[in-house]
Amino acid sequence: MSRPPSLLKGAIVLALLACATLGATLVWQQYCQQRIIAAEQTLKARALLTVLPADSYDNQPLEAVLQLKEPALATSTLVTGYLATLGGKPHAVVLQSRTQGYDGPLDLLIGIDSNGRLLGVKVLQHNETPGLGARIAEPSNPLMQGFTGLGRTTTPDAAWALRKDQGQFDQIAGATVTSRAVVNAVHEALRYFDEHAGTFAGVKTDD
Template identity: 50%
Template sequence: MNRGASAIILLAMTGLGTGLTWLAQQQALPLIQAQRQTIENRRLLEVLPPGQYESRPLQLETAQQPHSLLVSGALMLQNGQAVAVVLQTRTQGYGGPLELLVGIGMNGRLLGSKPLSHAETPGLGAKIADQGSLWWQQLLGKSRADSPDSDWRLKKDGGQFDQIAGATITSRAALNAIHDALRYFDEHQAQLTGRTAHE
């Protein structure tokens, strides 16, 4: 066999292999996307009451907030009805970036919050990751309707909320990010949910 024929055969086999690889990727893409969505939904459910939810991604306007940056959002549905919004927010903690998920009910109340990542000092600011702590529990059910904006501060700053012992900066950062998320929800509820404020 001459070199020209060998080159053509090699080129054809390479093209066939590339084509089959592309076709396999295209067929696997829906499964990969479904798996990603399942993982994302599981993460979103961690800040909501137990139940069956469907999520829809949200487009966020003016993502930069006074103390944080809104990274993403999802509208949570039960039986086709909007029941909550989950916002992912990023702020600056003591040790570095602090990312939180914030679940907000249609009445503007905090359903739950969970740190996704942090760079806080072990034994101090890292306590922010302890979901069972009283610090997180003091925030549940709070809203801007029953706690004026001036109260959304730590007690040592003249507000109503305790801090995590030894982690004032981390506590302040998380509290400010949650307050930003609640404010954003209140100001954009109609766009986020298709409903007017606290319907």
């Protein structure tokens, strides 16, 4: 039995509306995803400027993505890395490290010069408790500021720990877990750099 023309026309209209709605939803999702990616890149670019002195590179480091081998370390994982060049030669790297904080994942940007010394450490993302572990992201935080200039040649491996763990670093008051995680992640990034320095010197980047 055939449907009345009015019902058939209504079904067609509903189908067209459903297709249009689905198409609009997909386009909106794609648009939002692109905006999220762009926002993340902007956040990384701004953070990158704080761990790389302006005179330490003349390229676009975010466009020079390093191919990291065996990025899973003892207490952290290297998510990605970027190469900073000066005069066409490798001059520094920025490693994005992810470790486990007290309340969730903690992402760091760690700048290291060609001599294996820290140019700066910056918190990229965190879920730490406001007023406690969250203070790790404050620009004036003495723990983060104290990393600059250090390296494994000037600071022996045994010293890369909190004072309460017989190391040389003061923890953030009330945030032992967060402080310990950051110190360990920075130390592991330095060790990784030292072990792969030859690779970085002749680095191949993703285009």
